[in-house]
Amino acid sequence: MMNLEQLGWNAHFDKHCKPFRQQALVAARVVRAGGGFYSLLNADGEQTATLTGQLRHASSADTLPVVGDWVAIDTPEDDGIRIHAVLPRQTALKRAAVGNRKGQAEKPGVPQVLAANVNTAIIVSGLDNDYNPRRIERFLTLVYESGAAPIIILNKADLCPETKARRTEVEALAFGIPVLVTCALRGEGLDDLAPHLQAGRTLVLLGSSGAGKSTLLNRIAGADYQRTAEVSAAVGKGTHTTTHRELFPLPGGALVIDTPGLRELHLWGESEEGLASTFPEIVTLARQCRFSDCQHEKEPGCAIRQALLEEALDPPRLESYLKQREELVYAAHRQGLATQVAQKQKSKVTQRKRWRPGDEDDQ
Ligand SMILES: Nc1nc2c(ncn2[C@@H]2O[C@H](COP(=O)(O)OP(=O)(O)OP(=O)(O)O)[C@@H](O)[C@H]2O)c(=O)[nH]1
Ligand SMILES: [Mg+2]
Ligand SMILES: [Zn+2]
Known part of the structure; x- marks a missing residue:
């Protein structure tokens, strides 16, 4: 069983949870969200919850719980556990919302929150056809704006004859943030990640479909947590193997959020x-x-x-x-x-x- 600190709990959340504790609510972390259901983790293990009507109606899309959020929940009753509130986020990765599947017009001015309370965001870029310094710059702005610290991983070193030149090119736009060159398939180049994988730290893997995010997760975890799949030979792009964001507590103590490759990344920011x-x-x-x-x-x-x-x-x-x-x-x-x-x-x-x-x- 995990305690809250192992799930990333700290003084900030403790302080903001106080009023909820007085209402006999307890804290839990969102590990998965979809279809109105939320999978949560706390000292009681994994539980599924829904939102109270009040929270659902009072919130706009960007203030509803997302993966990584800490929420205040009640004790299970006949209709299950309910989420009463989202604790203030320390960091939030936001992009401008894209139209949804049904082709409805996007809601103006409401960003989509991809993940919350992330300490370190790993921007994964394949050194194959995926490689694109301009896209790395977009992810950098997204991460800086969130308050998380970025790391860049150039993956699939085995497929690239000019890793040195590309590393130099990326280091020139990274201004001192770590740039790792890895082969996730063979588990090479990952040693420099270790300092970021301390217990209770939350990381997120970002990048295009097929860049190797889930392969990296499995490598770091030392087990197959996520399915991975070949990049389509015809178009050289990933096949969107990962379909939802999910937080995985790793055996080593870090918490890693795997995400689906983003088709579009339109930036969102409250400042420059x-x-x-x-x-x-x-x-x-x-x-x-x-x-x-x-x-x-x-x-x-x-x-x-x-x-x-x-x-x-x-x-x-x-x-x-x-x-x-x-x-x-x-x-x-x-x-x-x-x-x-x-x-x-x-x-x-x-x-x-x-x-x-x-x-x-x-x-
Ligand atoms: N050659 C090579 N292939 C790799 C490497 N890392 C990952 N792959 C392969 O790339 C393909 C895509 O990897 P995934 O981990 O599924 O990619 P992803 O970023 O999770 O993709 P989505 O879930 O679609 O967003 C798989 O076939 C992996 O085996 C690497 O370092 N070298
Ligand atoms: Mg994946
Ligand atoms: Zn000028």
Whole structure:
């Protein structure tokens, strides 16, 4: 049986759980969510719970429980265990929501929370056709914005004749965060992960389908926790083998969340801090522009355009920065609209078909 500390519990959650303890509620961690049901772990083992009507109706999609969340639950009664509240998150990985399967319009301004309370996010990139530095930069912004610490894993070293060059290229955009080159299939290159796998630490595996996330999980765990499958030879892409996010307590004590490869990653952010962390050299340059609101287009005294001329800055890197910034500005705009819509709707009592927890997976 695991105690709460082994599941990642700490003083932050303890403090925020106090009012719930007074209502005789106890804490548990969400390990899986889907179809309105939540699998939870605490000292009593694994249990399944649903939301109280109050929580379901009061919450928007981004405040409902997700994998990694700590929740306050009641004791089982005839209708099972119910989740009364989500404890404030220490970190949250969010992306702009994509339209759901039924093709319904996306809800403006509500991000999708991929996972919560993650200490370390492992960005996995295959060194085969999957390799794409621009995509790594997108994941970096997502992770920085979440508050978790990123690590980059370049996997499938066995399939790449130029691992050294690619490592150097990725190190240049990583600005000191760890870059590991691994072969998950043979279990090579994973030693440097050990310091991040301490007991009670939560990690998440992010990356495209087929990059080898589940293979890495199985390697680190030392057992086959997750199914893995060949990358399609025809299109060189993964087949979306993992279909839902799930948290696995490993024998060594760390907690690892495996995720399905994301088809689309549209950025979401409440600030530009994540962006600034991913592109520190561009932020530094921009501070040297003559005008503080320089758009780096035609203004005189633009340090960024000067750096391009001097080949001190790679054009694709700047493009990547500008594209991410545009997405973040758009997300902020939608968030503003959503706030207006929410205020208008408050007066109406519309209970039409609701978003259901679990509808959010890519599969
Ligand atoms: N050659 C080689 N193949 C690998 C390596 N790591 C994983 N693979 C293979 O790549 C394929 C995809 O691996 P998965 O672990 O299922 O990929 P995933 O990232 O979990 O994919 P999704 O669950 O679809 O998101 C499998 O056939 C693995 O055996 C590696 O280091 N080298
Ligand atoms: Mg997988
Ligand atoms: Zn400029």
